[in-house]
Amino acid sequence: xxxxxxxxxxxxxxxxxxxxxxxxxxxxxxxxxxxxxxxxxxxxxxxxxxxxxxxxxxxxxxxxxxxxxxxxxxxxxxxxxxxxxxxxxxxxxxxxxxxxxxxxxxxxxxxxxxxx
Numbered sequence: 001x002x003x004x005x006x007x008x009x010x011x012x013x014x015x016x017x018x019x020x021x022x023x024x025x026x027x028x029x030x031x032x033x034x035x036x037x038x039x040x041x042x043x044x045x046x047x048x049x050x051x052x053x054x055x056x057x058x059x060x061x062x063x064x065x066x067x068x069x070x071x072x073x074x075x076x077x078x079x080x081x082x083x084x085x086x087x088x089x090x091x092x093x094x095x096x097x098x099x100x101x102x103x104x105x106x107x108x109x110x111x112x113x114x115x116x
Contacts, residue, residue, distance in 0.1 A: 006042055006043070007057075010057050017029065017064050021064060090106055091104060091105045
C-alpha cells in the first residue's frame with residue numbers, strides 16, 4: 001500500500017489541473033506540470049498502488065486528458081480561423097456566373113513603419 005499523503009497529493013493535483021483546464025488558465029497548467037514531474041519521481045520510489053487507490057486517479061487523469069485534447073482542438077480552430085481571415089484580407093476566391101473560379105485581390109495598402 002502506498003503512502004496516503006502521496007495519494008492525496010496526486011488527487012489534489014488532478015483536481016487542480018481540472019480546474020485550471022476548465023478556467024483556461026494555461027499559466028497554472030504549466031506550474032502544475034512541474035509538480036506533476038516531481039510527483040512522478042516520488043511514484044517511482046513508492047510502494048505499489050492498490051486498485052481502489054488508483055481507479056479515481058486514473059479516471060481523473062483520463063477526464064483531464066479529454067479536456068486537454070478539447071483545449072488543443074479549440075486552439076487549432078482559432079489558429080485556422082485567424083489564418084482564413086488573414087487570407088481573406090489579401091484576396092478572396094469566388095465564382096463567376098459560369099462557375100469558373102475567380103480570385104479578387106484586395107487593394108495593396110502602403111504602410112509606413114516607424115522604428116525608434
